[in-house]
Amino acid sequence: xxxxxxxxxxxxxxxxxxxxxxxxxxxxxxxxxxxxxxxxxxxxxxxxxxxxxxxxxxxxxxxxxxxxxxxxxxxxxxxxxxxxxxxxxxxxxxxxxxxxxxxxxxxxxxxxxxxxxxxxxxxxxxxxxxxxxxxxxxxxxxxxxxxxxxxxxxxxxxxxxxxxxxxxxxxxxxxxxxxxxxxxxxxxxxxxxxxxxxxxxxxxxxxxxxxxxxxxxxxxxxxxxxxxxxxxxxxxxxxxxxxxxxxxxxxxxxxxxxxxxxxxxxxxxxxxxxxxxxxxxxxxxxxxxxxxxxxxxxxxxxxxxxxxxxxxxxxxxxxxxxxxxxxx
Amino acid sequence: xxxxxxxxxxxxxxxxxxxxxxxxxxxxxxxxxxxxxxxxxxxxxxxxxxxxxxxxxxxxxxxxxxxxxxxxxxxxxxxxxxxxxxxxxxxxxxxxxxxxxxxxxxxxxxxxxxxxxxxxxxxxxxxx
Numbered sequence: 001x002x003x004x005x006x007x008x009x010x011x012x013x014x015x016x017x018x019x020x021x022x023x024x025x026x027x028x029x030x031x032x033x034x035x036x037x038x039x040x041x042x043x044x045x046x047x048x049x050x051x052x053x054x055x056x057x058x059x060x061x062x063x064x065x066x067x068x069x070x071x072x073x074x075x076x077x078x079x080x081x082x083x084x085x086x087x088x089x090x091x092x093x094x095x096x097x098x099x100x101x102x103x104x105x106x107x108x109x110x111x112x113x114x115x116x117x118x119x120x121x122x123x124x125x126x127x128x129x130x131x132x133x134x135x136x137x138x139x140x141x142x143x144x145x146x147x148x149x150x151x152x153x154x155x156x157x158x159x160x161x162x163x164x165x166x167x168x169x170x171x172x173x174x175x176x177x178x179x180x181x182x183x184x185x186x187x188x189x190x191x192x193x194x195x196x197x198x199x200x201x202x203x204x205x206x207x208x209x210x211x212x213x214x215x216x217x218x219x220x221x222x223x224x225x226x227x228x229x230x231x232x233x234x235x236x237x238x239x240x241x242x243x244x245x246x247x248x249x250x251x252x253x254x255x256x257x258x259x260x261x262x263x264x265x266x267x268x269x270x271x272x273x274x275x276x277x278x279x280x281x282x283x284x285x286x287x288x289x290x291x292x293x294x295x296x297x298x299x300x301x302x303x304x305x306x307x308x309x310x311x312x313x314x315x316x317x318x319x320x321x322x323x324x325x326x327x328x
Numbered sequence: 329x330x331x332x333x334x335x336x337x338x339x340x341x342x343x344x345x346x347x348x349x350x351x352x353x354x355x356x357x358x359x360x361x362x363x364x365x366x367x368x369x370x371x372x373x374x375x376x377x378x379x380x381x382x383x384x385x386x387x388x389x390x391x392x393x394x395x396x397x398x399x400x401x402x403x404x405x406x407x408x409x410x411x412x413x414x415x416x417x418x419x420x421x422x423x424x425x426x427x428x429x430x431x432x433x434x435x436x437x438x439x440x441x442x443x444x445x446x447x448x449x450x451x452x453x454x455x456x
Contacts, residue, residue: 125392129340147424149424150436151423162423182437199429244453248450282439
């Protein structure tokens with residue numbers, strides 16, 4: 001089972017470095033955001049699984065022929081104080097690292113959830129006092145603010161979509177409908193769960209390129225998915241106009257905040273730009289260009305192939321960890 | 329009987345409009361008057377509003393950091409911590425700002441846009 005740990009380590013490194021960089025530069029995700037989203041999730045899950053798995057398998061190598069036997073032997077050492085002499089320093093080191101990484105990931109996931117929920121609750125409390133109900137539906141409120149702003153605050157049954165006065169004034173009814181459908185799509189497709197998972201993933205391992213690239217990709221893919229829902233009922237021209245009005249209106253009055261944000265984004269984007277090319281475009285630019293010059297969705301076969309890769313990515317580390325135990 | 333949430337909103341509206349500290353008794357009278365002004369059955373219910381209910385609402389608002397008690401006076405006088413506009417600005421800062429967690433907390437229709445992108449979009453609007 002020694003080769004298993006090497007294979008898992010290689011898989012973890014490939015999924016942590018070259019694969020996300022290639023995928024973040026690929027252009028096909030805009031053509032099929034759903035498939036791309038599944039792929040990013042598979043990369044994240046398989047990456048984490050193989051990282052932990054590699055260390056676990058390596059550390060248990062002297063005490064068991066497979067993961068299950070190894071874990072049983074380890075439990076014996078911990079619970080019944082069986083002799084640990086079989087494990088060398090590096091084995092113990094790998095086992096401790098696997099345990100710490102697992103705990104760290106789970107803890108960060110929970111902590112991020114708590115922090116997000118706390119901010120949302122505070123936001124909802126203020127909205128309850130400041131915003132007034134809108135005519136556009138029970139979960140929609142209007143806030144007194146001049147810039148055109150629309151956003152949704154997820155929270156199960158208390159989810160709310162917020163529109164500003166400035167937005168209501170700037171948009172025609174059809175454009176407003178497109179915005180509302182877009183925001184509702186975020187809520188019904190539960191995009192906040194994806195955002196939570198990938199925010200936690202990045203929080204837990206901020207130095208790993210894959211976590212930043214994955215979070216940025218997911219942020220942009222959910223917008224495309226929501227746009228596609230809006231396109232089912234509203235025309236492309238309406239949606240483009242709504243995006244353009246909101247984007248051009250929200251950039252101007254913010255002044256310093258935007259300059260600051262752009263400066264930060266520019267600084268962090270310099271690294272991947274080094275290899276040449278125009279660099280990743282912002283989500284808004286990508287959305288508009290994808291609406292202006294649509295390209296056909298991925299062919300059925302290609303789409304099936306990507307989804308098969310996703311399944312394989314998840315099945316491989318799982319199988320490598322579990323199957324030897326079942327066979328032996 | 330109005331829900332606590334509605335009462336919180338009504339109390340904050342009064343405090344924001346009044347600009348000065350008020351006791352629970354004053355607030356109760358103001359609430360009763362404003363519901364009476366709306367007429368009908370609501371007016372009758374407004375009169376039944378107990379001072380203890382107003383105090384409950386005030387202590388909830390205090391916990392949320394929205395009102396503060398003046399120290400040393402009895403009965404306690406309450407006032408809003410900051411104006412309605414300041415709270416709106418706080419909310420919008422959370423929405424438009426670039427805090428790291430923002431993207432996970434809420435989903436904006438349009439994320440941060442650079443000035444040059446906004447310019448391109450304005451041109452696009454002009455031509456369409």
